[in-house]
Amino acid sequence: MTELIVQQQWFLWMTLLPLGAAVAAFLAPRQAHWIGLVTALLLPLCALAAIAAATLSETQTITAGNWPTPLGIALRSDGLALVMLAVTALVGFIISCYALGYFPVRGHHQSRARYFWPLWLFLWGGCNALFISGDLFNLYVTLELVTLASVALIALEGGKAALAAALRYLFISLLGSLAYLLGVGILYGTYATVDIILLGDMLAATRLNHAAMSLMIAGLVLKSALFPLHFWLPQAHTMAPAPVSAVLSALVVKCAYVILLRLWFEVFPALDTIAIGHLLGLLGSIAIIWGSLMALRQERLKLLIAYSTVAQIGYLFLVFPLAHTETMASAWIGGVLLMMAHACGKAAMFMVAGTIHHTAGSDRISRLAGAGGPIGVLVVVFTLAAGTIIGLPPSGGFFAKWLFINAALVSGQWWYLPIILSGTLLAAAYIARVLGWAFLDVKRSSYPVIPWMMKWPPLVLSIIALLFGLIAYEPVQLALSGAPVSSPVLVEFGP
Amino acid sequence: MELALIFDLILLITLIALAWLLLASSDIFRAVVLFIAFGLLLALAWVRLGAPDVALAEAAIGAGITGALLLVGLGRLGSAEHYRGTRTRLTFLQRLSAPVLIGVMIPSISLILLLELSLHASATPGQQGLVNVLLDVSGTNHGVTAVLMNFRAWDTLLEKGVLLLALISIWSLDQARPLFRQNDISPQLTGLARLLLPIMIIVAGFVLWQGDHAPGGAFQSGAILSAGILLAILVGYTLPTRRQGLSLRLLLAVGFSVFLLVAAATLLSSDYLLKYPDSLAGSLILLLELVATASIAALLAAAVVGGHPPDDLSKPVDRSSAVNGGQT
Amino acid sequence: MSDLILPAILLSSLLPGLIIFTLPEESVRLRTTLNLGGAVVKLLLVALLFFHVAKREYTELRLPLLPDMELVLRADALSLLFLILSAFLWFLTTIYAIGYLEDSPNRSRFFGFFSLCVSATTGIALAGDMVTFVIFYEALTISTYPLVIHRGTPAALHAGRIYLAYTLGGGVVLFIATVWLRAIAGPLDFSPDGVVASLDPALHGSLTIIFALLILSLGVKAALVPLHIWLPSAMIAPAPVSALLHAVAVVKAGAFGIIRVIHDIFGIGFSAELNLLFPLALMAAFTIIYGSIRALSQNDLKRRLAFSTVSQVSYILLGVAMATPLATIGGLVHLVHQGVMKITLFFCAGNLAETLGIHKIDEMDGVGRRMPWTMAAFTVAALGMIGLPPLAGFISKWYLGLGGLAAGQPWVIIVLIGSTLLNASYFLPVLHRIWFVPSRQDWPSSTLRDGRETTWALLIPPLITAMLVVMLGVLAHSVGSALYWVELIATREYGP
């Protein structure tokens, strides 16, 4: 049994499985939802097997076709890859369940269901391929796979606003990936390899390398919607159908960020990154404040959640200035933890917003007034999930902020404290505003019955999001295996 | 040598000028035509850089299919530059970001890059040595094909996925509409098509076979075939309705599916993704190239047609408007 | 003893809470079963734990959170004090709330958050280090917020905003102070000698700042003037919530946190050495007097009780800040006594509002005749608050006074006497109205069949707590009383 698990390269199956399922769903549109659901059930199991296999085996890097690296493409099952695969499997599973309720297979919207599944499975496969890739050019291809699927999924809503948002997203993404690709080209031209590990060993602090780095980082920053390059995000994430919004905010934004983490800590450590780090930190800080303030002003729930994503992305970028020598681990783990926590919490929130839109006909926050009865449980889901966005314990967001503040204090960058704290308070304010409407005591006509697939999966995810901090130890330890930072054991534990 | 340099200079200046002109041109139709010319000249540049594979692909895909896509799109959009509706109010930051980017960042980055590149020119030996050493066991005799179909086959697999994904995206957006009005077919065109189609198929086959030892391969061949399909559509060929369902989808997906199956099989048998058994490498690559060509041809043609075939799931439509590509 | 008892105590309210969220509004029976079942199980587990801790068998559970951080659950004598208080009063409050909210909307939501709130309080009691404490402390903030705004009126929402602004503001300061302290001092396990005393003297400046930040942030929930504004406005919440807020959960969590910081993080000796405690004692004294004076002028019954809480909670802080065994006993015992007395008063106020629609003090004329049992309980608790011997409040004040003298700070006596006079002058007029002023209006007569003044669920809890007020005073020196337990804690803290 154990041998069976170790022998298989489960993390590779996690890319082949959704891609194959996507083709199957395309070929058999009437069975698409079943194919999607079975895949969504299998992938978390594969993720567990992949983690089990990784803890048992030594090697973390293999190459496609077993060709040696500068030539072959490195595929890695290191900690970062595994936790992202696992989180994607979990969130993806929940979103798939939700989508089953959201896109009815019968009725006049059935054609949307028929295209949703292959597109979503392609996106899933693309994400998984991206997380395990250890090759800069392969990362480009996987990123484009994810982007193209996202564009089509946004446009699936069909309205003109959705189409415009999709098209804008397409152009922005194209711009970002071409800038990234230009950087990759320059690196290949100089070092004749695009392998992350090899490049990390070879790179010298030349001006050309700095230029390549700037291009790649700029492209990825655009794709991960850091202020002031976030302008495309609220529309794109709002206009999409609810399961798609959840996927975009929870997973797709993280794709570009994961590449950034890999670049920063594995490819460019030899380069002088302090100035860029501070710039990213500054933009991240502005994003936290600006995104939160904008969220506070929104009249529509989905827009509020989307701006909250802008703010949360800001936190993610604090990793770069905070990662000094002695605080490297703190910042890196904080970033990874926040990614995971945000993925769970934000997906649950978008699903709630989608259900409200679906049943109440609009996602205006004022429509929540007197939300009781069937959507009472949604308010609860929203509250629990919001805990991780605000950073309340015991959510993952809380510990991520803990690590950030710790890194800021230890590295003497105390000016990030007020930023992180005011972000927390502002988040509480915009969440409280929603809850205020939801708790408002007005009698309203009853809501239609909500399909249970749209009610319970988000609840499960929101509970996981809220309690994530309590179970974060294992994921964090996993992420640290093969990580570019070492575990920050400051003090020995007691008996 | 000097003469070659002068030729390069002229070519590059023309390319840059064309790019500038077509992007600045006030007539969008002219811009598209100039773009096709740009693509053809670019193919020349690839030849000059010793990359005939890219040159072939650029001519067939970059200029040919992209050109067709643009022209069809233009026809559907209407060629007038038509700005309707109020301007969106841009926030201060949005207004600021464009000039900052254009005025400061682009020139400075370009300048730095150029300066630096002049210092670092030809710093590394590249990988052709490694590729040449391993060519014997790769199952093919042409370096680029070996990289595409074997050394970096994982990229190629995913890229086939992107192609299929693009088609699914297009199908999710719109239903197929005719590329032209029925009565527009001219007899001369039909005659020309009768003459050209067999030649195109032969050329495509040749390019595919060529890929084993010289520039060529599935992309280029598929692009030529898809041009043939489009020509057939232009002279009024329609795919029979009963072929527009599963058969068409199978044809579109076969390239990617077989690639995936090979990947799964190699993973099961050897623990390494896409590690072909030595004795089978040549045949496997041939198989992959063949199915890829068929799929690429169908996919590219279907992308130009630009929509999903009418089917029983969506609202019933007029049969006569159901035109779709997909013949091999 | 199994290590699992501590998480079991937490889960006994957490799990029912999570399940209740998913229940439809109509399944009253299942919800009630879950609520009461959870409360009973928790009581039994706490009782079991009690006997072990009494025998000095401390139990501890460590759960790794991050590579260098753990969740530590530990039951020591102080935890048990708070734990018993919260488990017992939660049980009563649950019964009361079931009666109080009969037929009102959104009960699943209410009881779900209610259970989360109690779980958080339990967690605060069981926290074995500062990190764990902060985790549950902040969790309490957010789980209480939906309860405060439960009524959904604009006034309730406004109160909720104020509550959230104050407590979260305090929360982030606490957060920073804890991260900072942990960064310079390492793990912050609660231990009787404190954990920072051995640090480099060069850090004493930072430690003073951290101490101030900790006290100020915890002082928000403990309603230290001027951080008390949220408390009177939060009385808009339903009566069971107010009861919980004032007697068990929020206010007590703040006070409990300050005790933990002084006793188990900084250590009493070290705190006194850095001269950190005298400012706290002054603040507490000021709060005691200020709260009482403000209570005088309130006409709304619950508001008057709220200002009374502001004043009374600072007794606890005053006792702790004087750093002598007797004063500590007085402070800690007041943690329990104040809880029992104040919860009685809020139960009674809730009964008045629910049964007769009375909210204002000047509407209470002669209400003793209409609701004799409720008002009897009210009277006992109010007299206890004033400090009438031999009721519970008297015991606290007596030890505080002795402690003040022992600490060489006789001004404390003046504060206590002044406060007692003020207590009397805002409670006695109310008692006078209840019993001796003829009623000005006709109350609706009881609709219950046997002519009871209100339902059992509303009547039993205040009667039990009123009885406790008497017993905690009369039987103060017998085994098992709060005072006995607190003396035990003080002995363990200061040495025999």
Added chain:
Amino acid sequence: MSPALLYTGSGIILFSIGLHALLVHRHLLRKILAANIMGSGVFMVFIAMGVHGDSGVADPVPQAMVLTGIVVSLCFTAVAIVLAVRLNKLTGCTTLAVDEESSID
């Protein structure tokens, strides 16, 4: 100045021209053209930096990468055009200037 460097520089210039046009122009087809020009610039850098010395033999690896890149950008072009046509059908615009306020509900 070697030819490879010349081509690399031109690639960067093409990239910049495309970038500029992508940001400035509002007509959707023009944006698509601009993105394609940008892509061509990137590909030129890829190939030209892979040319070493005067042997004129290009490294096959970047060639393969560029072939992949060309197909990917073709895919984006195809989807972008269909999206633009679709948008044009709904709004009558050939720009992204959809009145955002009106589209909210």
